Amino acid sequence: MGIHQAANQLEQTKIDLKPRIGLLIIGIIMIGANLRAPLTSVGPLVTSIRDNLGISNTLSGSLTTLPLLAFALLSPFAPKLARRFGMELTLFISLILLTVGIGIRSIGGVTTLFLGTILIGLAIAIGNVLLPSLIKHNFARNIGLMTGIYAVSMNLCGAIGSGISIPISSLSGLGWAGALGCWGILSLITVFFWMPQLKKPFKSDKNEQTVQKVKNINLWRSGLAWQITLFMGLQSFIFYTVITWMPEILEQKGLNADEAGWMLSIMQLAVIPITFIVPILAGRLQSQRLLIAPPVIFLFVGIFGILYGRTLLIPVCMILIGVGVGTIFSLSMMFFSLRTQSTHEATELSGMAQSFGYLLAAVGPVLFGGLHDITHSWTIPLLMLIVVSALIFIVGMRAGKNEYVTTH
Secondary structure, three states, rough: OOHHHHHHHHHHHHHHHHHHHHHHHHHHHHHHHOOOHHOOOOOOHHHOOOHHHOHHHHHHHHHHHHHHHHHHHHHHHHHHHHHOOOHHHHHEEEEHHHHHHHHHHHHOHHHHHHHHHHHHHHHHHHHHHHHOOOOOOOHHHHHHHHHHHHHHHHHHHHHHHHHHHHHHHHOOOOOOHHHHHHHHHHHHHHHHHHHHHOOOOOOOOOOOOHHHHHOOOOHOOOHHHHHHHHHHHHHHHHHHHHHHHHHHHHHHOOHHHHHHHHHHHHHHHHHHHHHHHHHHHHHOOOHHHHOHHHHHHHHHHHHHHHHHHHHHHHHHHHHHHHHHHHHHHHHHHHHHHOOOOOHHHHHHHHHHHHHHHHHHHHHHHHHHHHHHHOOOOOOOHHHHHHHHHHHHHHHHHHHHOOOOOOOO
């Protein structure tokens, strides 16, 4: 009788878990949708914000730098917050903070604009760090698929954010503040979809009792952890530099402002299928070294094409750059899970890599612009990106090796 009761209880548990698994997947997709759009929606509106508030170009330009600095500042502390309050609750609080930040940013004043931007950056930093480890914990057998799903959600909504900001701001009475405030609706809806996860958290579909016995180490002293960190950071350096400066470079090559903007959109759209395919492929390979060279080659060809190629080749070059950075980003997200043996280690590695990575990302556009000011040319700055791409290959070959940060 006891055996039958136990079997029935187990079967009932499986039935009960199915709706919760579905809600968790939807929650992950929706959190991913909030990790880029509140930031990418700002770029097209910077001119309107500057003119409306009467602020300088330097101050308006910092609207894109501040969130990156917030990422770098909070990322190392996100794992500690997750251990203290639980991953699900920490993500829930970050969603509330994100909604509040979007609301404050949309009030319309200079002070509230920057205060809201900082809060948004801090909130997104938590999601950036915790989502890969949440996937490792709950979907250990499907890490590649789930990483691809949330990455597609993140990049797709990020591209949409760039594309619809101007049309929304043009609607009667909305302006830039209304266009930016619309993203608070998405974050508020996500809060409600995430609430079921505040009940009893999932148990991992992989027994971690054995891997938790692995001796804890200081990842900041791990050579492999630093290779992964540099892999992530150098990719961010290139991506945010290209996002910042490529439109101006393309305008000087003969494109008008609208055409240059569309080229940037093409690059971001090229990222979307890659961020779905690459994690699945990487998850099926023991070593990911074979996946390192192709994106670096794409970056070489794309950047050299922008530098020396004809105008007709620019769309192809932008697609190649998008595929290159998209592949490297996806591999970075996968390394947080593939190179660690527990959720705790994955969270710590994610925090380390994203802290340093986004600090590099914040430096990239400034350094690139500084080189242009010194040389009065785009040649040396673009050649710098070639050097950075070569460094990505060097550290990537080590990061792609089949080993763990705790055993190296």
